[in-house]
Amino acid sequence: xxxxxxxxxxxxxxxxxxxxxxxxxxxxxxxxxxxxxxxxxxxxxxxxxxxxxxxxxxxxxxxxxxxxxxxxxxxxxxxxxxxxxxxxxxxxxxxxxxxxxxxxxxxxxxxxxxxxxxxxxxxxxxxxxxxxxxxxxxxxxxxxxxxxxxxxxxxxxxxxxxxxxxxxxxxxxxxxxxxxxxxxxxxxxxxxxxxxxxxxxxxxxxxxxxxxxxxxxxxxxxxxxxxxxxxxxxxxxxxxxxxxxxxxxxxxxxxxxxxxxxxxxxxxxxxxxxxxxxxxxxxxxxxxxxxxxxxxxxxxxxxxxxxxxxxxxxxxxxxxxxxxxxxxxxxxxxxxxxxxxxxxxxxxxxxxxxxxxxxxxxxxxxxxxxxxxxxxxxxxxxxxxxxxxxxxxxxxxxxxxxxxxxxxxxxxxxxxxxxxxxxxxxxxxxxxxxxxxxxxxxxxxxxxxxxxxxxxxxxxxxxxxxxxxxxxxxxxxxxxxxxxxxxxxxxxxxxxxxxxxxxxxxxxxxxxxxxxxxxxxxxxxxxxxxxxxxxxxxxxxxxxxxxxxxxxxxxxxxxxxxxxxxxxxxxxxxxxx
Numbered sequence: 001x002x003x004x005x006x007x008x009x010x011x012x013x014x015x016x017x018x019x020x021x022x023x024x025x026x027x028x029x030x031x032x033x034x035x036x037x038x039x040x041x042x043x044x045x046x047x048x049x050x051x052x053x054x055x056x057x058x059x060x061x062x063x064x065x066x067x068x069x070x071x072x073x074x075x076x077x078x079x080x081x082x083x084x085x086x087x088x089x090x091x092x093x094x095x096x097x098x099x100x101x102x103x104x105x106x107x108x109x110x111x112x113x114x115x116x117x118x119x120x121x122x123x124x125x126x127x128x129x130x131x132x133x134x135x136x137x138x139x140x141x142x143x144x145x146x147x148x149x150x151x152x153x154x155x156x157x158x159x160x161x162x163x164x165x166x167x168x169x170x171x172x173x174x175x176x177x178x179x180x181x182x183x184x185x186x187x188x189x190x191x192x193x194x195x196x197x198x199x200x201x202x203x204x205x206x207x208x209x210x211x212x213x214x215x216x217x218x219x220x221x222x223x224x225x226x227x228x229x230x231x232x233x234x235x236x237x238x239x240x241x242x243x244x245x246x247x248x249x250x251x252x253x254x255x256x257x258x259x260x261x262x263x264x265x266x267x268x269x270x271x272x273x274x275x276x277x278x279x280x281x282x283x284x285x286x287x288x289x290x291x292x293x294x295x296x297x298x299x300x301x302x303x304x305x306x307x308x309x310x311x312x313x314x315x316x317x318x319x320x321x322x323x324x325x326x327x328x329x330x331x332x333x334x335x336x337x338x339x340x341x342x343x344x345x346x347x348x349x350x351x352x353x354x355x356x357x358x359x360x361x362x363x364x365x366x367x368x369x370x371x372x373x374x375x376x377x378x379x380x381x382x383x384x385x386x387x388x389x390x391x392x393x394x395x396x397x398x399x400x401x402x403x404x405x406x407x408x409x410x411x412x413x414x415x416x417x418x419x420x421x422x423x424x425x426x427x428x429x430x431x432x433x434x435x436x437x438x439x440x441x442x443x444x445x446x447x448x449x450x451x452x453x454x455x456x457x458x459x460x461x462x463x464x465x466x467x468x469x470x471x472x473x474x475x476x477x478x479x480x481x482x483x484x485x486x487x488x489x490x491x492x493x494x495x496x497x498x499x500x501x502x503x504x505x506x507x508x509x510x511x512x513x514x515x516x517x518x519x520x521x522x523x524x525x526x527x528x529x530x531x532x533x534x535x536x537x538x539x540x541x542x543x544x545x546x547x548x549x550x551x552x553x554x555x556x557x558x559x560x561x562x563x564x565x566x567x568x569x570x571x572x573x574x575x576x577x
Contacts, residue, residue, distance in 0.1 A: 003485040004124065006154040006190075008134035010165040010175035015197040017058045018468055019164050019225070020133040024066035025469030026478065027129060027485075035123045036062030038133040039116035040077040040109075040149040042087070044272040044309055048395040052380045053093020054078060057275060058133070065465045066131075073119045077112055077148075081270065082309050082356065091115075095378050109146045116148050117156045124157075129485050132159060138191075139182035141501055151187040160192040160489035162481075168198035168227060173209055177496070180217050184500035192489040193219040195476065198227040218494035222484075223476025228467065255285025257450030261442060263288045264300035266323055268314035268343070272307040273397070276340050279428040279457045283438065285449060294322035301445035302336045303327065305343030307425065311372075311400065312357035315346045315364065324365055331367045336418040336441045344413055344421035345372045345400045355399050368414055368421045369406035374399045383424060387411050388440065390433040394424030418444045429457045 007023070009016040020036055027034040041056035048054055053072035063070035072093035080088040086098045092115075099108065123130045138150035138161065146152075154161050163179055165172040176194045183191065194213070199206065203224050210221045255261075265277055267290040274290075281288040289296075297303050305327070308314040318324040327347075330337055339347040348370035351362045355374040364372070381396040387410055394411065402423065407414030413422035428434045435451040442449040472478065 003128070003487070004120075004130040004132060004157060004159045005481075005485045006132040006134055006150070006157075006159045006161045008138045008150055008154075008161050008163050008179075010137055010163060010172070010179050011169070012136050014164045014166045015225075016133050016135075016164055017062070019195065019197065019472070020131050021062045021065040021465060022468035022472040023131050023481070024062055025465050026472040027131070028065070028067050029469055029473075033068075033128040034066045035068055035127040035130050036066055036074055036133065037120055037123055037130050038075050038135070038149065039120070039153050040079065040112075040135060041075050042079040042081065042135070044080060044270060045275055046078060046080070046090075046273065046397055048380050048382055048397060049093065050382060051093075052382070054090050054095075054378075054380050054397060055093060057273070061465075062131075062133070064461070065468065068127075073123055076116050076119045080272075080309055088309075092119075093380070109148055113148045113152060113156065116153060120153065120157055131485075132157075134161075137179060138163070138187070139179045141182055144184075144500065151183065151190070154190050155186060158488060159190065160484045161190050162192060162195055162222060162484070164195045164197050166197050167206075168200065172196060173213055176213060177216055180219070181496045181498060182500065185495050188495055188499070189493055190489050191219065191493070192222075192484050194221045196221060196224040199224050200227045217496050220480075222480055223472070225471050225475050228471060255449065256452040257285065257442075258448040259442075260285045260287055261301050261438065261445070261447055261449040262299060263302045263304060264291045264297050265289070265304045265306055266318065266343070267292045268306065268308045269317050270308050270310040270313065272309050273341070273425045274306050276306060276425055276428060277304060279434055280438075282457050282460050283434070283455050284452050286438070292321060292323075294326040297323070297326045297330065301447055301449075302338060302441045303330060305337070305339045305346060307341035307343060307397075309342070310357065311342040311345045311351060312353055312359045312362055314342060315351070315362065318346065318365070327365060327367065331417065331419050334418045334444060336444050337367065337420070339368070339413075339419075339421040341396075341398050341423050341425060342400075344368075344370070344402070344423055345398075347419065347421050348372050348402070349405075351400070353400075367419050368416055369404065370414060370421065371403040371405065372400040373403070375401050379423070383412065385411060387427075387433060388436040390430065390436050392424070392427050392430045392433045394422075394427040394430075396423050397425065398423050431456055431458075 005023070007016050007020045024034050024036055036059055038056065038059050041059065043056045043058065045057040046054050047057045047060035047070065049070050049072060051071065055070060055072060055075035056078055059075040060070040063074060076092055078090035080090060082088055082098065086100055089096050089099055120130065120132070132153060134150040140147070144151065151161070153159070163176060165175050180188060180191055196206070206224060214220055263277065263280055263286060265274065265288065277288050280286050291297065318327070327337055337347070339345070345351060346364055347367045348364040349366050349368070351364055351372045353359050353362065353374040355376055376399070379396050379398050382393070383396060384391075384393050386392055392411060402413065404414045407416040410420050411422035411424045411427055413420070415421070428437070435453075438449065438451045
């Protein structure tokens with residue numbers, strides 16, 4: 001059986017995703033066959049594997065760091081927020097229904113432990129090491145009883161836990177100590193130590209604090225990673241990072257032509273796969289920004305309407321803010337607009353939706369001759385084709401079926417004048433196509449912009465993954481990390497009081513009842529009002545009673561991952577109807 005490690009965090013955004021990727025890259029460079037794993041992920045940024053399974057983009061990125069092909073085993077449970085009160089449950093890469101927070105935490109999540117541990121065991125049997133990513137904080141005391149992604153999976157696999165803290169936020173010592181002290185004795189026995197992330201300054205000034213932390217907890221710090229610009233790689237949700245921002249920080253070359261090219265991305269509600277624009281930002285001279293006001297489109301050379309998990313909601317949002325009228329004016333003036341997936345759908349003539357919003361027939365913006373009908377079956381595909389005379393690869397994740405009634409063909413969508421629309425995510429990562437597309441945009445916008453002839457998005461991504469591996473190798477005690485992965489948590493780690501709340505203190509562990517959905521775990525099952533708020537740990541409008549019609553996942557304990565992926569039955573939560 002292989003070794004492994006759980007990378008937990010004191011908070012969401014502590015750096016779990018990138019640290020996990022860095023450890024994977026460090027290990028594979030030293031000849032270790034390694035795989036990433038995250039039992040449960042909540043994200044609107046997802047990816048389609050070659051076998052047609054939908055998983056979180058963070059796990060796909062970590063698989064690339066490990067130089068292995070991503071599979072559904074690496075992210076068996078994916079939660080995709082669709083409203084304030086419900087989320088789509090994707091099990092083994094396939095959607096199986098919508099659930100409320102209360103329904104999920106009321107026993108359904110706990111029942112999935114058998115499935116996720118079986119996936120982990122399959123990975124352990126095939127790899128030398130498995131590096132697991134936790135979710136939010138392992139010390140969510142209101143949700144510990146049903147946890148399957150932090151201490152639940154660590155205890156099931158007997159994996160040591162490395163807790164990552166973001167010192168740039170402040171309070172990292174209190175966070176390390178408090179996280180440990182809120183865990184029960186069995187969980188604490190697996191918490192091997194800490195990793196400081198995003199440190200600025202002289203490490204010698206930090207060392208006395210690390211010594212005091214050791215004195216308080218009996219646990220060492222395994223490394224202090226410096227703050228490094230340009231390392232935002234496919235995390236989960238949020239607009240702070242991802243490669244677009246990172247590349248803009250790290251690329252200092254001037255535009256290849258005389259002009260820059262300005263790209264405005266409409267920050268629609270429930271935005272999904274905003275990583276589609278990362279490859280544009282990788283181009284010298286391309287400036288990408290997210291906007292939510294009509295006047296911000298005025299100086300844009302290209303406007304992108306990105307994917308969304310709420311197409312009808314995004315359409316209403318565009319109209320409410322005047323962005324719909326601004327897009328119509330752009331189209332009439334021959335100024336470039338690109339719609340991707342849900343953004344493509346809103347540019348069409350009509351949307352018939354009895355699945356996602358259940359709004360029925362809704363008029364689209366009418367900029368493309370397309371009619372959309374939402375189907376209960378989700379399209380998950382990895383298409384290959386060509387456009388503008390260049391080869392293109394992408395991936396599709398959508399319920400909407402497009403009936404294209406005119407225009408020029410464009411990546412299974414269409415083009416009318418300077419308005420393009422496609423369901424394909426990731427198409428702009430195809431270098432030759434991206435350059436030809438930018439030439440078309442520059443011509444329509446009247447800009448003397450020339451794409452650099454040698455920009456390779458794939459090479460840039462590999463360079464960033466190598467930088468993550470370098471950070472781990474140069475600033476962590478890798479010998480000690482390998483001992484953890486190979487041998488588990490050190491024996492005799494002291495208990496840090498007070499531990500988990502005692503019997504009668506209202507802790508879910510002691511009272512034996514499903515916790516109320518608020519306060520939410522940062523990555524347990526919160527529901528987003530917009531992708532910009534991560535869709536994790538947000539307040540729920542109010543507790544919803546679980547119904548018999550909710551998704552029945554109890555059978556997952558006995559079913560194999562393959563059976564679940566092939567024979568999942570859709571049960572829609574009555575509340576979501």
